[in-house]
Amino acid sequence: MAIDASLIEADANKQNSTPKEDWDAASIDPADAPRAVREYLETLDEAAFGAASEVQPKFTSHSDPASQWTAARKGPAFFSYSDNYLIDTDHGVIVDVEATRSIRQAEVGSTKTMLDRVKTRFDLHPQRLIADTAYGTGPMLGWLVDRKIAPHIPVFDKSGRSDGTWSRADFKWDAESDQYVCPEGQALKQFRRNYSDPNRGPSSEGRAKYRALKLTCQACPSKQKCCPNADARSITREEHEDARQVARDIAKTKQYDISMKLRKKVEMLFAHLKRILGLGRLRLRGPCGANDEFLLAATAQNLRKLAKIFPAPQQMRKA
Ligand code: SF4
Known part of the structure; x- marks a missing residue:
């Protein structure tokens, strides 16, 4: 449909x-x-x-x-x-x-x-x-994926960067270890210690922040390409990011090209x-x-x- x-x-x-x-x-x-x-x-x-x-x-x-x-x-x-x-x-x-x-x-x-x-x-x-993209918001994609409806919808994504530095799409998501891996192979984690404080989890909107270690970024040869104005790189993971990834993966298929014509x-x-x-x-x-x-x-x-x-x-x- x-x-x-x-x-x-x-x-x-x-x-x-x-x-x-x-x-x-x-x-x-x-x-x-x-x-x-x-x-x-x-x-x-x-x-x-x-x-x-x-x-x-x-x-x-x-x-x-x-x-x-x-x-x-x-x-x-x-x-x-x-x-x-x-x-x-x-x-x-x-x-x-x-x-x-x-x-x-x-x-x-x-x-x-x-x-x-x-x-x-x-x-x-x-x-x-x-x-079209108007329907590609996280909550909408999450709702569809939960109902086993494949979203042939371009993802509504504002994480792209216009200054030439690496955007979220350049970082690999590692679901098993709950971390992003940067193009230099370093981990960006949400927690580096076990906290008992629940306020340190995702925000009320379901966003979670993943950070690289300051020492690692400071010594990184790609810092200018990654986070020239910050001590260390951080990435926000939105709620329904898994559903967004499902839509991104579908967008690489031939069936998706046919869908865009349909x-x-x-x-x-x-x-x-x-x-x-x-x-x-x-x-x-x-x-x-x-x-x-x-x-x-x-x-x-x-x-x-x-x-x-x-x-x-x-x-x-x-x-
Ligand atoms: S600046 Fe930090 S996060 Fe960015 S590529 Fe280098 S080590 Fe990875």
Whole structure:
């Protein structure tokens, strides 16, 4: 299966909106509010909408406050919803669809919702999931690997260095000894003694720090290439690093190259949705309105696809 999201403009305008400094959701009386505003209030705690991020949007629409003010298309900003598709890459059939806020956390969160739903409804469990870098975060990869779904996803990794010095990828992970080995063959360890203090373990976010010995680094001929501004080299190991490594190893396979081509099938469905079905802007407001329109459009796309896969039997003319 493959997953992706696309922005669809909401039926909302900037002229009818409020900047974040002046927006006060608590002052809205639900009894007096239109349906789209009531839905906004009802979805404030949902992971796909209000709870997806604590960052307040720059502007909030009065007519459709659940829509997201976004400049993600690198052009002028607008209010939008994200249309999320989970597709079967063998046939290009959409197996699930979900409307979310147009922010990465909500789009990535919809992956879990949709994969769980197709498992419950259709007993479908993909061997692999194909997606772009936005889905390659540690927690997402960890979630997939735990469920035995191979992540054909580029790893979202900020550990690369732009100054030419060695990055984390240049150090070898030795799981058995719980240490990294640097290109000079020296060990970077988390602990060099047995500590009884539990605070010396990984941080609350699951990060652990591995350090080389100061004496070793000071005498190392590669110090300039490794840690020119520090006494000794240290490396942070993020939570879900094992799952990241699974994704990195998959990225070296031929199947991964095929997967990256198959990913285009979702993009083609979004292009068809906008250009041929003309869904560039929503007509309905609120999360339910967006969900209904996305579901109907995906159904139309599937019917078209299924008609091609299973053509109607030819009627025999009577003599
Ligand atoms: S500076 Fe330290 S960590 Fe870096 S290569 Fe040399 S010994 Fe290894």
